[in-house]
Amino acid sequence: MPVFEWNEIKIEVDEDGFMANPDEWNERVALALASTEGITELTADHWKVINYLRDYYKQYGIAPMIRKLCKETGFTLKQIYDLFPSGPAKGACKVAGLAKPTGCV
């Protein structure tokens, strides 16, 4: 399994760059993962998305519907893309430390 290193952070990631062990996630790890998405600073808006994703993931074990994410955070899909350029699934979920979404999504 590839190891991703960023400053003092050292984590195992899968071949898409998603965390291999989502339990090891913390806020520094989020910043590290964000750097792979071309995001240099995590703003309050980023955190709103990340926190919602993590809460949902904790409860249900998968990522939420994109539409639910938009409705619950109050962001449009475009705004989510502005925050996370590779989008809600490939970008936001990765930074939030979720496993890569599976199936035809």
Next chain:
Amino acid sequence: MAEKRKVRISDISNPNIYPLAEVGPNNTIELPPPYDKLENLPGFKKLSESARQAVDDSLDGVVAVGVPKPKTPEEEQELVEKFISGLIKLFSKENNWTFLQPLLLTMEHCAKCQTCAEECPIFEASGYEEIYRPTYRAEVLRRLYFKYVKPGSPLLKKFQVGDIELNWTLISRLIELSYRCTICRRCAQACPIGIDNGLITHELRKLFSQELGIAAKELHEKGTVQQLLVGSSTGMTPEVVKDNVSFIDEDLSERLGIKVESKWDVPNADYLLIHNAGEFLSWPENPAAFAILLDAAGIKWTYSSELVGYDGVNYGVWYDDFQLARVAQKHFEIAKKLGVKGIIMGECGHESKSMGIIAERIFGNEIKTINAMTLVEQIVFSGKIKFDPERNNFPVTLHDPCNIVRLMGIVEPQRRVLRYLAPKFREMEPHGVENYCCGGGSGFAVMTPYNFLDWRMHISGRKKFKQILDAFKDEPPGPEVPKYVCAPCSNCKGQIRDILDYYGAKEKSGIYYGGLVELVVNAMVDLKEPFIDFSMM
């Protein structure tokens, strides 16, 4: 350009040729501006050193499956032996009763006329790389079949088809190579004598999965295994899917001012509706449109909340007959238990193939399947619902999912609907059974490991992107006019979304995508608000 070294069939087992072929962005298929400059596009992601240590990239520098390198010579030898025994099983009636006949015909009768090569969008988009020629992987298998399976004099057989050395290098490359074909079967359709090189891809993947335990993770571990275990390849349990569907119902009811009401586990309904579960998560308008349309037509329908009953995907059809059968059996058992007359297959190509073509013949004595295209056509022309086609007053083109159109022959129903309900409908060229694959077929749309997404975008998906752009060439080129690619298949939608994202086509050209039912519901007079909202797409 320097003349490329021509890769021979026997080169596949030569580890000194590394990689066997070099593939990258190229302009063999030229795109119109602003997509004509290769330098403006992301190239192929370079594999990290640790990835290259761990998995084999010696085929073409691209990694889809990520075949682990054997750790010891013994392990390697064991895999080679498993391959040989699997090869023999593949050609025996008791182990491969499903596909043996067409497989044997394909092995014995190919005249190598290369008519198929002209038809393959991957071969073309790669700049005509030998290894992607539809007959290349078939020829490798043919030589192995002659050498290890077919009875007769070894010398004569070698003279007939040529020799090949079987080693781990060959097997490992052949595994990756079986994931460089989308099984669109355009080649099979063009073959004057009915040789099916798409089937070869399928049979190879099957051998690797069933006998060596090697398959794409997204299809096996995260696909069928997860589906059988928790209920869906998406990871949705019954609790989660019901929660999501009630969210969709509420959200759409609120937005549209009409009641969207999904039904669960209704005994003796007319139909069990099974979508590809990805629809609920990524394209909620699609299941919502089905709910609205079926209710408006007075059809009694239900979803099932039993494990697997709410996810029509069956990735087994792409790589493993055992997994295919396990999933297919569940679908029909659930339908029978509910007491429905039939199963409506949602807008999903491989669901239609696995359930409607393969499984129905085995399990479908009492339960019949109906394809969404056919049903939607019946509803639209039943006279029960009033439509105003002007509501779809934007350019629309139609993508033909290979499994629904080329394989099943369902060509006209969706077109009749679009000619009636989409005044600015125009065809892609070529279309119908001649249409090109989206480039995400056979599971590719859900596979993004390592640099495989780059390959999907530059090689397997490029022809489709050109077709889409060409279909809209008489429209203002910018984003001011929204343009709709109707792609009635979840897998194709996933791939088309990735293409449009990769090339930035939504921003640059205003190209959007969606299914067929959304357009139908958008034209319903009973809806006060537009169903299709481009700002949310």
